[in-house]
Amino acid sequence: MIKIPGQLAIRTIHGRNGAFNVARLSTSIGEFVVKDQILDQYSEGKYDGEFVITQISPSSYSHSGRTVIEIRARLDAMILDDMDALSQDDAERLDQKEVDPLEEDVAAAPKTPAAPAVDAGDAPFGMAQPEPAPSASHASLTPNEDEVLFGTLWPLGDSVKLDPTVDRQRMRAQCARLGQLGYQLNFKQQVWERAQAA
Numbered sequence: 001m002i003k004i005p006g007q008l009a010i011r012t013i014h015g016r017n018g019a020f021n022v023a024r025l026s027t028s029i030g031e032f033v034v035k036d037q038i039l040d041q042y043s044e045g046k047y048d049g050e051f052v053i054t055q056i057s058p059s060s061y062s063h064s065g066r067t068v069i070e071i072r073a074r075l076d077a078m079i080l081d082d083m084d085a086l087s088q089d090d091a092e093r094l095d096q097k098e099v100d101p102l103e104e105d106v107a108a109a110p111k112t113p114a115a116p117a118v119d120a121g122d123a124p125f126g127m128a129q130p131e132p133a134p135s136a137s138h139a140s141l142t143p144n145e146d147e148v149l150f151g152t153l154w155p156l157g158d159s160v161k162l163d164p165t166v167d168r169q170r171m172r173a174q175c176a177r178l179g180q181l182g183y184q185l186n187f188k189q190q191v192w193e194r195a196q197a198a
Contacts, residue, residue, distance in 0.1 A: 001076065003052045004029065008078070009090045012044040018172065025051060025073050032056060032073035037168040041175045041185055041192075046090065049080040080187050149173055156181070160192040 006027035012019050021039040025032045032053075055074040060067055147154040149170070153163070160183065162174055175185075183192040 001052060001054050003050055005050050006048075008034065008047045008049070008051065008080075009086060010039060010042050010044055010047065011086065011090075020172070025053075025075075027051070030071070033059075033070045034073055034075060036075055036164070037166070037171045038075070038162070038164040040168070040172050041162060042187060043083075043185070045086055046084045047078075047080045047187065048082045048084075049078055051075055051079075052077040078190070080190070083187060146177065149177060156183075156194075158194045159186075159189075161190065162192070 004027050006025050008023050008025050010021050010023045012021050021042060021044070023034040023039055025034050051073075052075065053073045054076040055072075057072060057074075058069060059072045060069045062068075146156075150156065150160075151163075151166075153160060153174075156178075160178060162171065164171075166174070178192045182195045184195055185191075186193050
């Protein structure tokens with residue numbers, strides 16, 4: 001584990017699963033790709049600060065008939081000081097046919113046999129059908145759905161710090177829902193804060 005100053009350039013890409021973020025971390029020891037799910041809560045831009053790197057390793061994936069090999073850094077923590085807009089050069093470097101990390105996660109997951117579909121009328125007595133995962137695209141989630149989505153973070157206070165260990169899909173849904181509920185990300189504190197009424 002090392003703590004090192006650097007600059008994190010984050011690019012938002014709109015894919016078939018919605019918007020996702022990818023980043024490049026530039027440091028004195030090299031430049032690394034970062035695809036941690038915690039990035040999905042940040043706006044596109046360049047962030048200066050200090051970064052705690054827990055792992056640097058090669059990673060590869062296949063997409064559209066090509067294999068991409070990159071050096072990735074896994075971040076444990078960030079202390080962010082400043083943010084600027086991406087330059088055209090930064091945007092072009094980060095816009096190279098990136099695959100949604102969610103698709104990489106699904107491809108890397110071990111294959112398990114799917115459970116057969118059971119009609120609600122055919123379910124054994126006392127066995128409820130599983131609830132579908134909450135979708136953040138609906139602006140009118142009920143408090144119970146919000147409780148399921150946020151888990152131990154529920155009920156939400158005036159500031160919310162998301163758990164970086166949740167899966168990528170849940171992180172995206174939580175970020176989208178916080179935006180719908182009137183929260184904004186304070187990138188320096190790395191917490192979502194409820195917007196104060198004027």
